[in-house]
Amino acid sequence: MNDVRTVTEADFDDWQRALSVGFTDPPVIAREQLDARRKKFVPGRYLGIVDDGRWVATLRSFEQELTVVGGGVVPADAISGVTVSPTHRRRGMLSRMMAQDLAAARERGDVVATLIAAEYPIYGRFGFGPATWASRWTVETRRSGLDPRWSGPDDGGRIELLDAEEVRKLGPELHDRFRLGRPGAISRGELWWQEHTGVLRTHAEFKEPTYALYRAAHGEAQGLVSYASDRTWSGKQPDQTANVFKLFGTTPAAERGLWHYLCSIDWVSRVDSGYRAPDDLLPLCLPDPRAARITEHGDWLWVRVLDVVRALEARTYDREGALVLEIEDEAGFAAGRYRLDASPSGASCTPTTASADLALHVRELASVWLGGESLLRLAALGRVREEREGAARQADALFRSPGLPWCPDMF
Template sequence: MALEIRTIDDGDLTPWVTAMRTGFLTAPTPDKEEVEVRAAGMDLARTQGAFDDGRCVGTFRSHPQRLTVPGGAQPAVNAITNVTVSPTHRRRGVLSRMMARDLAAAKERGDAAATLVAAEYPIYGRFGFGPATTSAAWEVHITRSALDRRYAGPECGGRVDFADGATVREHGPGLHERLRAQRHGVVDRTERWWRFATGDLPSPMGWKEPFHVLYRSPEGRVDGLLTYGVEDQWTAMQPENKAVVRDLIAVSPAAERALWHYLFSVDWITTVTTRDRAPDDLMPLLLPDPRAARLTTQADLLWLRPLDVPALLEARTYAAEGSLVLEVTDPDGYAAGRYLLEAGPEGAVCSATSRDADLTLGAGALGSLYLGDESAVRLVAAGSVTEERPGAAARADLLLRTPRRPWCPDIF
């Protein structure tokens, strides 16, 4: 029997979750509660399964997402997640067929781009995606930092207080929206995200209650949130506990300094680890000895696939005034064309043109350049972009690069 790719219905939920867990190498059989919790957050019209003789062997789901781009606009994009193909059914075009169906629907809806987080790097470039943000993980050895740990509250006159899950659900969403307004690369968080993060919904991945800390400015405004867990460890009756940062949101430098200083000053904590932080995070610079913060991982996180090039390029602002003609190649056709970009700090106009191209690049390369993290000059040197006119790559970098690097703190 030929493999069938189709949109799933309620009766497919348990086998679909089973196939997803199998693909992600977790215990394959879900309990009833997990299926119900997952189903409540799924749009079945955007959820696909691959079936072989009635057995689900592939999973694919997408959902609406808002992505902050340089300048603060938040175009609608198509976020892809829960992608698996069972090991028994690889190399049969299962992922290609599910991806084609989803991207066609996203294009028809008018989404400017598609996004995903790639577990394996080589897979998604062939579908027109390019890595668009970089994520960093740190390990901080507090005893080597030369930090004065005699903590007496924020020096700015604000305050730091513990909070419970209900308080975080009250203040966290608005705080995160303020962060999104000022930091490109950040994606929106749903109410379900906050409920999972605070234990109000049972997480399929398991959950252990963390500590939540809010920073309030001297005027009483909530400008920061820190969520962390602690791994208990003692050696020869000496505490050597590790704090594991799950989330740190700060919308002012004062809030960021106050939350890090608080955490670095907690008694019994000798090591702090983080994940999914910005590649240009301020944290090491807040230590008297920045070498105490060791970069343990730096890797791509958010991948972006252009679907509507004019809409995407017109959504963001640019560092300088200038124009650029881009020849975008795309075997799937969604982004293919030659486009004139006339850009500046106030915005841009992008339209089809017959002018000679300045740069020729694939959809994935455009995805990598779009948020400003990658360099066109670098991609030309690597052979991923062709410079048709001398100096065009440098001009592209002048327009596209941003003072702070894009940051996506969330895996979806």
């Protein structure tokens, strides 16, 4: 059996080639891209397996902050770059890498691990559950009912075009304000901003988008969008789609202003929203919501709870309640029975020997933790077991959040 190895600086290029093969990308990577990716290298956080001198499995992780219900944050082990070469499938390599990474994360004190799952069936067996979902809309601008002569927000705010350097200056602070108000949102480090504004060319296909900022009447930056048009013309008529890469706002006015701006751009017939929260404001921003058609919907951020006590104490609760939860976890990180005492003024969670009210797997705990799933629905599906009559309804009300969690980022 091949052991899991920690990647060194000397291994980095060959490990990256194995990553490309695992993702069915071309195995030859330009030197500029390799050098750019090397800036993200953190010793001890890149793992892999070598067979006969060749890297055949990869996994990396990095530090992350995840916002929970109420605006608190918890430290997370963000997992990415998970591959096994097609010649080495079904040999337990992913299981061994994941076990080592999660054990290290728990030892560091990370409350959860996170990832974006390429395929739905893979990660449930490691204790991950889908904690946020995402929807994608296509807006037919001519059907939207918006005034085509719109020239700017009517609330005293304004839309400003930015260049990449200005985005790197304004974006981080603006995004930090946004993410602390949105459960499911994650932190973005300096390298993220460099990579997404073209300073760090980790992939050959980067093309600089257009950036627009919403600034409120009192001068505060409150929203940012990046987008690009496909420049389609048909029969001497413009028929373009504006593809949104990222759009976030710290206020509803900022979000509405940016959507109205995108829908009012000359020559743009459609706006592709990119992946949004399922309860996003977008459709109802339009006088005719039917002009916004959902084209995709699916799971997004997956979470694996490593520390039940800190996870349940980190978030807020809008009502008072007490529950005893029996958590199943084959890996042992979260297994046990816990009493949660919650109220709007705070929560405490302690191990207990009292009789359980509900029994559920750690992956189901991950799905309900941020308020993105209903405990009643999971109970109806047989994935949560009621040990006390009425406990599922009580727990569902306790874990409910004001809005759905959303993670805007892929990693």
